[in-house]
Amino acid sequence: MVEYRYLGNSGFKVSEITYGNWVTHASQVGDDAAIATVHAALDAGITTFDTADVYANTAAEVVLGKALAGQRREGLEILTKVYWPVGPRGANDVGLSRKHIHDGINGSLTRLGVDYVDLYQAHRYDYETPLEETMQAFADVVRQGKALYIGVSEWTAEQLREGHALAKQLGVQLVSNQPQYSALWRVIEDKVIPTSEELGISQIVWSPIAQGVLTGKYLPGQPVPEGSRATDEKSGAQFISRLLRDDVLTAVQKLKPIADEAGLTMAQLAIAWVLANPNVSAALVGASRPEQIAANVKASGVKLEADVLAAIDDALADVAERDPEKTYEVSPKTRP
Template identity: 75%
Template sequence: MVNYRYLGNSGLKISEITYGNWLTHGSQVENDAATACVRAALDAGISTFDTADVYANTKAEQVLGDALKGERRESLEIFTKVYWPTGPGGPNDTGLSRKHIMESINGSLTRLGTDYVDLYQAHRFDTETPLEETMQAFADIVRQGKALYIGVSEWTADQIRAGHALSKELGFQLISSQPQYSMLWRVIEDEVVPTSAELGISQIVWSPVAQGVLTGKYAPGAELPAGSRATDEKGGANMIKRFLDDDVLRRVQELKPVADELDLSLAQLAVAWVLQNKNVAAALIGASRPEQVAENVKASGVVIPDELLTKIDTILGD
């Protein structure tokens, strides 16, 4: 089963492997397969689910809400996000204005079929709306009980610090940051992680297996595997291409003996690797098939010894 970690300085425990539905539900994956993945997650002990209103232009929230119908709400942590437009693109249909936040939360709750989300996240930083206005809207949403906690996604260390200070003034606390983090994408280690650790904020990290690349299934010079994200013309193929470089793929293959030493698959090694960082509360995994969920959750509780962490750094050139 999956271990739990506290999210930031809060009392909220989340499953350290969390399931997200970007690019899959409502898009690459049929609804039956989406439900099967959610079922596999629940069966494996995952209780924390992440989505966003913009995923598949709101369909992902709907599919997740339908898949979770009938589950005991108290036993789930449901996260969503606001920022990007989901409608025809009116002047206020984007960003973190009070108007867009207040309208978006209501749409998300309806689609998810719940009275509240556990975590409501600013999907990006809005350079055009005063931060005070955004944080006041979040404070009001918490007071209304529509969200229990507030987080951000892909904010810089300075933006996190400013948002955190305002949240404290307004009587709530920003508790999480959701950045990209994997063996192939370590940007947050320099500033976001130290700042967050100082402020009592955790990371919920996305694409821990680099969208499939760290599973080793993309071999250098080989055909793309059928049915994989790299062949998904609805959007996935475009998102993954930054990692499909022969030198990167060769290094990933060289990680195999490290995974073997721990009796792990490459995917499990990749998920376990992000969880070695103490500021990470959860590895936010995606899946197009239930077997991937069942495989990847086995990374929970794995300890990677220091000498193997060093070996990984050497192989990847970090």
């Protein structure tokens, strides 16, 4: 079964393998398949589910709500986000203004079919809204009982520090950041993680398998597999394209004997790698089929020895991205 970790400097726990429904629900798979996969996650011991209003332009939240209907609410941890344009994309259908946060949380609760979410996250940093306005609006969401904790996604170390200070003044808990993190994408290690450790903020990391590249199924010099994410524009093909270089794919193949020696699949090795970082509370995994969930949860509780971690570092040394300046490029300087 899946193990649990505290989220930030709080008493709230999440399953260290968390189910995320980006690019799958209401997009890559039909509703029946999506619901079956969520139920497989529940059967495997996953109780934490992450979504966002922007996924499939609000439809992914609806599907997740249907999939979780009838479950004991107290036994679930439901996470969602706000920032990106949704609905008809009107002038106020985007960003972290007080209005959009107010409309966003009410819309998410309706679509998910719940009275509250456990964690409400700023999906990016909004340069066009004063941070004081954003944090006050999030604090009000908590005080109204519509969310229990607040988090952010892809904020820089400086943004985390400023947001945390304001949250503390307002008497609410900023407990998490949701960045991209994998053995191939390590840009948060230099600044974001040390700052988060100081402030009592955890990472809920997305793409721990690097959009599937760390499974080893993409081979250097070979066409991408039929039906893979790299062939599906609705399933994040634009995100994976930068990793489909022969030097990256060749380096990734060096991980196979390491995984074999550890008794893991390459995907399990990748997930266990991110969970080896003590500042990571959860690895977000998606799935289009129940059997993918069954395989991925086996990474929970795996403790990688120091020599294994060193071997992974050596294998990917020339291709892993570590530049901390990349953390400043994620949030748009103007609203999309």
